[in-house]
Amino acid sequence: MTPLFRRKDIRSRLAFALWSAALLAFVVAGVGLVLFQSLTQEDRARLIMEPYAQLVSVGTDAAVAFEDSQRAQEILDTLRVNPQIIEARIYLEDGRSLAGFTHDSGVTPHPLPAEPDGIYIRPDRAELLQALPRGARLHISMGLEQLTAQTRQSMWLFGAAVIVLVAVTLVQLMVLQRTIVRPITSLTETAELVRTRADYRQRIPAVGTDEVDRLGQSFNAMMEAIQERENQLRLLTELQRTILDNAAYGIISTTPDGIVTSFNPAAERLLGYRSDEVIGKMKPASWHDREEVDQRANQLSEELGESIPAGFEVFAARPRLNLPEEREWTFIRKDGRRIPVILSITALRDENNEVAGFVGLSQDLTERKQAEIRLHRLNRELRAISDCNQILVHAEDEQLLLDDICRIVCEKAGYVMAWVGYTDQDPPTAIRVVARSGADLGYLDEALSIWAKTEERDSPSEVAIRTGEAAGFGDFATDPNAAPWRDAALRRGYRSSIALPLKDKGARTFGVLSIYAAEPNAFTFEEMRLLGELADDLAFGIVTLRARTEHAKAEEQVRIAATAFEAQEGIIITDARQIILRVNRAFTDITGYAAEDVIGGTPHLLSSGHHDAPFFREMWNCIDAEGSWQGEIWNRRKNGEFYPEWLNITAVRDERGQVTHYVGTMIDITERKEAERQIEHLAFYDLLTGLPNRRLFVDRLQQAMAGSARSRSMGALLFIDLDNFKIINDTCGHDVGDQLLIEVARRVVSCVRDGDTVSRLGGDEFVAMLEDLSESPAEAAAQAKIAAGKVLEMLNQPYPIAGQIHHSTPSIGATLFVGNRDSVDELLKQADIAMYQAKAAGRNTLRFFDPDMQAAIATRVSMEADLRQGLIERQFVLHYQPVVDGELGVIGAEALLRWEHPERGMISPAQLIPLAEEIGLILPIGQWVLEEACMRLAEWSRDPAMRELHMAVNVSARQFRQASFVDTVRQALLSTGVAPSRLKLELTESLILDDVEDTIEKMRALKNLGVGFSMDDFGTGYSSLSYLTRLPFDQLKIDQSFVRNLPDSPTDAVVVQSIITLARSLRLVVIAEGVETEAQRVFLEKHGCPVYQGYLFSKPVALAAFEELMRR
Helix, strand or coil, rough: HHHHHHCHHHHHHHHHHHHHHHHHHHHHHHHHHHHHHHHHHHHHHHHHHHHHHHHHHCHHHHHHHCHHHHEEEHHHHHCCCCEEEEEEEEEECCCCEEEECCCCCCCCCCCCCCCCCEEECCEEEEEEECCCCCHHHEEEEEHHHHHHHHHHHHHHHHHHHHHHHHHHHHHHHHHHHHHHHHHHHHHHHHHHHHHHHHCCCCCCCCCCCCCHHHHHHHHHHHHHHHHHHHHHHHHHHHHHHHHHHHHHCEEEECCCCCCCEEECCHHHHHHCCCHHHCCCCCCHHHHHHHHHHHHHHHHHHHCCCCCCCCHHCCCCCCCCCCCCCEEEEEECCCCEEEEEEEEEEEEEEECCCCCEEEEEEECHHHHHHHHHHHHHHHHHHHHHHHHHHHHHHHHCCHHHHHHHHHHHHHCCCCCCCEEEEEEEEECCCCCCCEEEEEECCHHHHHHHHHCCCCCCCHHHHHHHHCCCEEEEEECCCHHHHHHHHHHHHHHHCCCCCEEEEECCCCEEEEEEEEEEEECCCCCHHHHHHHHHHHHHHHHHHHHHHHHHHHHHHHHHHHHHHHHHHHCEEEEEEEEECCCCECCCHHHHHHHHCHHHHHHCCCCHHHHHCCCCCCHHHHHHHHHHHHHHEEEEEEEECCCCEEEEEEEEEEEEEECCEEEEEEEEEEEHHHHHHHHCCCCCCCHCCCCCCCCEEEHHHHHHHHHHHHHHHCCCEEEEEEEEECHHHHHHHHHHHHHHHHHHHHHCCCCHHHCCCCCCCCEEECCCEEEEECCCCCCHHHHHHHHHHHHHHHHHHHHCCCCEECCCCEECEEEEEEEEEECCCCHHHHHHHHHHHHHHHHCCCCCCEEEECCCCCCCCHHHHHHHHHHHHHHHHHHHEEEEEEEEEEECCEEEEEEEEEEEECCCCCCCCCHHHHHHHCCCCCCCHHHHHHHHHHHHHHHHHHHCCCCCCCCEEEEECCHCCCCCCCCHHHHHHHEEEEEHHHEEEEEEEHHHHHHHHHHHHHHHHHHHEEEEEEEEEEECCCCCHHHHCCCCCCCCCEECCHCCCCCCCHHHHHHHHHHHHHHHHCCCEEEEEEECCCHHHHHHHHCCCCEECCCCCCCCCCCHHHHHHHHHH
16 A cells, blocks of 8 residues: 555545455455355354454444443344344453343353354354453354355355445445545544543534444443543542541652652641652651661561661561551651651552552651650659558658658659758748758758848749749749759759648648659649649648647646636537536536536537538538637527527547547627627618718719619719708707708608618718619709709708707709719719819809819829929828827827928828829838838837837738738838837728738738737728637727717717727727817726827827927
8 A cells, every 4th residue: 555545535545445345346256155165164154254243343342441231232233134143242351241132032142152262163053252352252153054044145146246236336435425434534533632632521423324323422422431530530539639638647648669749738737848848859768767767677677588778668668568567656847856656658559459659647646655654654653652651651750751751752753852841930931951862962952052042032942831832943944933043953953843832730831842853844733733642641641740749738738728617718528429528617607507407418408509500510520620610609598598609619639639528618799799780780871870881882883883884874973061060060069960960861862762872971971872864964964953953952941950940051062974984982072073163152052073173183183293202302201199008108109101291381191191092102102101110119119218119000901912011011120120019000991801811811920920900990981890800900999080079979989889899809909099088088998998099198299299298
């Protein structure tokens, strides 16, 4: 075939082929007919059947590839037109029949013969077996009878065929052009588009012959299948990417030789590399520990019996052999940090089962390793605690106990050093080491030397003793607080430490257990908890040992109690079963029961029924745990009368710690309770009018402000001051003045709504609070004006008192409020300013607060600046007012601050102190007063006339709340050398109630130094009665507001007597302030108050005048 012919199109080639075929057919048919007659049956069968087989094999490639039975059946159906073919079938490689037919339905299809390809003559038929593409096979059966008939027919038809051949050839040329050439050209073009563009959406239109059309349909079906698989592959790829991106484990895949091909986000987070830094550039060995890789290579070489190089093959050797590979490794991150992981590796294989790559899954084991370390430590500590508890149970000697505990902590718990220290001071100022173990190497001597030179007291041991809480250094190398001890600790291999307080039953810290570890941050929360339990057990063991030695003292105390059996307090002694053994006479006086009435019985006969079972259960639990209980309880006398008493029950134990007796002491507090009730009423209500006092009013105003913020409705304050009330009070007497105030209160209450509040702030000042007014300021002001108008009208009415008609008018100041924009004090101040504006306007009128008319504010600003300058220039002085005992004379003085203003003259504390507190200068001023007072006491100690005087110093709330207040007082005493007992600190009730527990702690600390305390302005609006028994006061000062009207005012007389009774029951010294007349002094002396302070004896005077007064 020439190149020229090869360039012809398919139409020319088909024409040439047809004519050549026709010509050749004449020759071949003739020769073939001759030869055919001479052929054997097998040769004839081959000549007849092989063309059919070739025809079938042409179109079966795609049908077999896609197991398209329909297409295969269509191809086989082309043989069905030949009746001589009795059966034709296509079998797949696995023996399954893909398609086939039989002409005789009664004939069972033959199974696929096992012979190789070829022609086989059976007794009744001829069979052809021929291989098809992709392992498939074609089976055609033709009957022998049909074969002979075919031979005869061929001879007859040969002649006709020759004639028809020429005509057919011409027709075929035309038909082939339309039915084959054009469709095949379309098929070729479409296939080319698929090949070049991978566009599987291309389809071939249904044209041409049935076979070509079916070929096109097969092509289209193939494209649809490919497109569907392409979509599935894309979805699978997307799913795989999603899984890789969101997996919690690091997933890394490689080529067979170890080059990274994928690196998911979890792997990026685990190793610190970006995927673009790794993929195609690195092998896994890059982030593995080299020593681990070498070690694993040696292990695998021995295990597999072949040399495994120390590289990627270390990870791939077992997966290549289909062996599992999962073990722990150490990854080295990009930043150099080492991470323990568990790595599982699997081989990826292709369709030929050849290794196509590897994939590794790695999980970070850092947290699990840390948990294992913590568990190991906890087990270690539990063993140590168990051994320590064994020692605690059998301990007989305190020193041996401490030595053994320190030894076990180091040997069993694995710490490098441990020691126990005691402190003998309260508050502690020094630690005495009593036991140690481990690698001390002189550290304690050096550390304690550093402590002695450090004023901050910030070592863990010091903090633990001072606060009663565990303290420590997480890492000596980095903790900034460890700086003083860093070098000493690091030289000895200490990296972290913890100090655990040792507390007695009263929760007082008496020592410390300090432990040191070689690892940084060794003490986790759980370890601290276990070590805290060890410290508690140790403290309990120490206390128990000491209790044995104290038992003899306890017995002695019982004997002393028996000696003091006839004291004023009621005493009852029972055995361990609570059977009464003895009572004293005071018990009989209190309860009415004689000794013979109760001995042999139980204290239950005194039960009042006021307390339930949980109360007594808690009481006895406290006795069992702490050895004693005290508190208020209601009991019943023999005559059935219920009464309150203060009861103290103490358990007496023998040398084994077993309770042998209970001792109870009781005090009848009936009178005290009545005094408390009266004074508690004073805390909330005005005694004269019954109106809420300032404290209760402030509380209600705060609630109203909060409610206003929620509802957005406005409220108003009406500040009411009676005009010229002092004239009526002075001319007509206090009784008339009191009745006038009572009537004013009643009238004001009648002018407001039930939900509003009226309060008497003091003297002739009243304030009314109106709630739930309009949201509009103008409307709210109009509503307040209406209410104020009613008050003006009612208070202008005559007052018939004691048979006479009296007249009084009010001046009213009003201010509006909404929410919490202004403080309570600011609102009261605004109303007060408006009231003074009303007085300035002629009295008996109403004025609203005007922010633009506050000249006082400008004055205040000036005073602030002057006060700051005065502190710099030391413009302050102390004046002293004598404290006088009725029998002993002057026994002390109260130091009172004065400000010598260069322009305004002497300014009193009433102006100075509030201003200093508001602008934050009260702390330096308070410290100056304290230091000046101590210095003055030190100078007086050298003067025989004044060496015994004590000094009272007022302490502000803000000053007292400073954490360093106790140290400040201690330093002032130490620097001046003054005996602490000569210093008295005066605290107000409001200061006490601000933080009771903090107050008690600081007062006790200062009481331990010897400093005394006085409660100032007692009964002026706050109530601390429930805490008085816990507060270590020495003195109680009656406020001058109660003394001022003595002895004429019955109300004030009752208050003063109640305070004196309360103080006496609490065994406190009572001091009356503001004593100005002899009648007041006589009244106070008569009712049991022998100590005074006031103008009757001396006003506050300067230092020189006071010293002159003392020397006279």
